[in-house]
Amino acid sequence: MSIDIDTARKVAKLARIRVEETALPGLARELSGILTFMEQLNEVDVSGVEPMVSVTPMRLPRRADVVTDGNIQPQVLKNAPEAREGFFAVPKVVE
Amino acid sequence: MSANSELNSWTIEKARDALRKGEISAVDLTMSCLTAIDAGDQLGAFVHKTPEIALEQARAADQRLKAGDAPSLCGIPLGIKDLFCTKGVNSQAASGILEGFKPEYESTVTTKLFADGAVMLGKLNMDEFAMGSSNETSVYGPAVNPWKVDERQLTPGGSSGGSAAAVAGDLCLAATGTDTGGSIRQPAAFTGIVGIKPTYGRVSRWGVVAFASSLDQAGPMTKSVRDAAIFLQSMSGHDPKDSTSADLAVPDFEAALTGDIRGKVIGIPKEYRLDGIPAEIDALWEQGIAMLRDAGAEVREISLPHTKYALPAYYVIAPAEASSNLARYDGVRYGHRAKLGPGDGITEMYEKTRAEGFGPEVQRRIMIGTYVLSAGFYDAYYNRARRVRALIKQDFETVFAEGVDAILTPATPSSAFGLGEMTAVDPVEMYLNDVFTVTVNLAGLPGVSVPVGLDAKGLPLGLQLIGKPWDEAGLLNHAYVLERAAGFVAKPQKWW
Numbered sequence: 001m002s003i004d005i006d007t008a009r010k011v012a013k014l015a016r017i018r019v020e021e022t023a024l025p026g027l028a029r030e031l032s033g034i035l036t037f038m039e040q041l042n043e044v045d046v047s048g049v050e051p052m053v054s055v056t057p058m059r060l061p062r063r064a065d066v067v068t069d070g071n072i073q074p075q076v077l078k079n080a081p082e083a084r085e086g087f088f089a090v091p092k093v094v095e
Numbered sequence: 096m097s098a099n100s101e102l103n104s105w106t107i108e109k110a111r112d113a114l115r116k117g118e119i120s121a122v123d124l125t126m127s128c129l130t131a132i133d134a135g136d137q138l139g140a141f142v143h144k145t146p147e148i149a150l151e152q153a154r155a156a157d158q159r160l161k162a163g164d165a166p167s168l169c170g171i172p173l174g175i176k177d178l179f180c181t182k183g184v185n186s187q188a189a190s191g192i193l194e195g196f197k198p199e200y201e202s203t204v205t206t207k208l209f210a211d212g213a214v215m216l217g218k219l220n221m222d223e224f225a226m227g228s229s230n231e232t233s234v235y236g237p238a239v240n241p242w243k244v245d246e247r248q249l250t251p252g253g254s255s256g257g258s259a260a261a262v263a264g265d266l267c268l269a270a271t272g273t274d275t276g277g278s279i280r281q282p283a284a285f286t287g288i289v290g291i292k293p294t295y296g297r298v299s300r301w302g303v304v305a306f307a308s309s310l311d312q313a314g315p316m317t318k319s320v321r322d323a324a325i326f327l328q329s330m331s332g333h334d335p336k337d338s339t340s341a342d343l344a345v346p347d348f349e350a351a352l353t354g355d356i357r358g359k360v361i362g363i364p365k366e367y368r369l370d371g372i373p374a375e376i377d378a379l380w381e382q383g384i385a386m387l388r389d390a391g392a393e394v395r396e397i398s399l400p401h402t403k404y405a406l407p408a409y410y411v412i413a414p415a416e417a418s419s420n421l422a423r424y425d426g427v428r429y430g431h432r433a434k435l436g437p438g439d440g441i442t443e444m445y446e447k448t449r450a451e452g453f454g455p456e457v458q459r460r461i462m463i464g465t466y467v468l469s470a471g472f473y474d475a476y477y478n479r480a481r482r483v484r485a486l487i488k489q490d491f492e493t494v495f496a497e498g499v500d501a502i503l504t505p506a507t508p509s510s511a512f513g514l515g516e517m518t519a520v521d522p523v524e525m526y527l528n529d530v531f532t533v534t535v536n537l538a539g540l541p542g543v544s545v546p547v548g549l550d551a552k553g554l555p556l557g558l559q560l561i562g563k564p565w566d567e568a569g570l571l572n573h574a575y576v577l578e579r580a581a582g583f584v585a586k587p588q589k590w591w
Contacts, residue, residue: 003466007466008462011462011465011466011469012462014465014469015418015449015458015461015462015465016422016425016442016445016446016449017446017449017450017453017458017461017462018443018446018447018449018450019450027459027462030459030521030522031459031462031463031466033521033522033523034410034459034463034522034523035463035466037406037407037410037523037526038407038410038411038467038476038480039407040403040404040407041404041407041408041411041476041479041480041483042479043404044401044404044479044482044483044486046479046482046483046486049482049485049486050482050485051478051481051482051484051485052481052482052484052485052488053481054309054339055295055309055484055488055537055538055539056294056295056296056339056341056539056564058296058339058341060338060339061335061338061342063335072199075199076199078197078199079195079196079197079198079199079428079429079430080427080428080429081426081427081429081430081431081432082432088427088428090427090441090444091435091439091440091441091443091444092440092441093440093441
């Protein structure tokens with residue numbers, strides 16, 4: 001499976017990573033190389049094999065759905081690039 | 096007692112015993128390491144130094160020692176990989192996107208280490224988000240291998256390259272590492288030290304920056320197998336904050352080092368004999384087989400038929416998980432945010448932030464992961480890889496059910512290579528470094544790298560032992576036998 005420039009542009013968009021137009025051919029080539037390497041998996045007979053969910057057979061533990069902490073607003077916001085009045089601040093989302 | 100200036104070269108075992116007898120103090124031991132760290136800047140190992148924290152912890156450790164309340168790690172100076180969140184101390188996974196990030200919380204592993212009295216000297220270099228095998232994807236620049244045989248600077252391996260360089264260069268007594276596809280064992284082999292990746296679930300992942308959550312495990316990197324046992328003891332155990340942490344009792348790993356492996360069955364997987372592997376690696380493997388046989392173990396050829404497909408499966412699964420895990424770095428809650436132009440909205444903020452903050456290898460893996468998870472390809476790539484992963488695990492279960500106690504393989508396909516030598520080749524070439532180690536992560540098993548010899552150039556080579564799930568105790572005992580038989584005592588010549 002080879003990745004063309006349009007697919008590379010689409011993947012970059014989905015991944016929310018800006019890639020300049022001039023860098024797309026190189027990216028497409030690299031991604032194609034890696035996918036070719038993965039094509040080997042098509043040689044394996046996987047009929048009747050379930051996709052692995054957990055490497056250790058275990059049930060995920062559950063706990064009561066209750067508040068276990070809180071009142072730590074300053075800590076939550078401490079590392080924010082921009083915070084105002086107790087909120088994370090971002091560029092305008094809707095006009 | 097030898098000169099205090101050499102305390103930094105001691106093992107945990109030796110320092111623990113001397114501390115308990117009052118022959119040295121934790122402050123002296125810590126000072127010795129801090130001096131070595133400042134003299135070792137050329138190794139690029141420590142990227143955030145924390146001398147004030149270290150001395151405060153050392154003083155507290157001396158108090159505990161005096162009071163007779165001294166767990167094994169009390170007063171032992173350690174390096175901590177930059178992937179672990181440490182409260183109030185830069186923790187940025189060697190990435191530009193976490194620049195300036197100082198967590199408001201402490202990872203479970205470092206919490207446990209500190210509760211046992213360990214001393215943190217600082218944070219250690221690594222590949223960005225643990226994605227790499229040479230420490231060259233780090234935003235800080237590469238860590239450098241203390242081993243040097245010509246004018247070239249060599250890689251200490253990756254991703255735990257700073258940890259390996261710091262331990263091999265005697266900047267600390269031991270260090271934490273993490274291993275998603277070989278990131279503890281490959282750098283340990285490249286630098287002549289011991290590194291163990293425990294069974295998936297043995298060590299809590301809480302507070303460790305996530306790369307591929309179904310594969311990541313933290314473990315110790317040390318100067319001896321006994322040190323690995325002591326260190327792993329403190330790191331291990333159930334943690335309700337990590338839902339994949341196993342609620343199992345942790346055995347006494349040090350007590351398991353009996354040196355007796357008579358009657359144990361060692362599997363030698365024929366699929367690990369690869370074309371193009373240097374003859375020296377094969378010869379080392381043969382020596383290792385002979386050592387375990389001489390110790391009374393039965394050596395048996397085994398087959399792990401899906402070995403060949405481990406790397407391609409890994410390079411579907413790990414990037415898929417990474418693309419999800421790294422979606423959180425969006426410039427909103429922490430870390431880097433790009434400067435925006437007029438009219439830029441939130442999508443531009445995400446895209447510019449992530450383009451500036453992530454290095455090329457991380458971007459590549461996020462995009463591969465995005466692709467294999469995208470509509471139309473999910474089944475063909477991601478689900479197929481998870482099916483192959485099930486078969487790889489089954490291969491191991493079959494040989495263990497047939498009585499194999501541990502498996503012996505080479506740790507790496509070569510000794511350490513030069514910094515910059517692999518950057519020109521295509522990414523897949525670099526991925527081949529993990530060829531002997533990645534199966535272990537896919538199957539969730541414990542694996543340990545033990546230094547066994549030097550190659551013709553004078554660089555260390557390691558062998559890997561793979562154990563049964565939850566049998567770190569037995570695995571470490573096999574490693575202990577191999578270590579004693581190999582008698583590896585070589586140290587790098589100090590050039591830094």
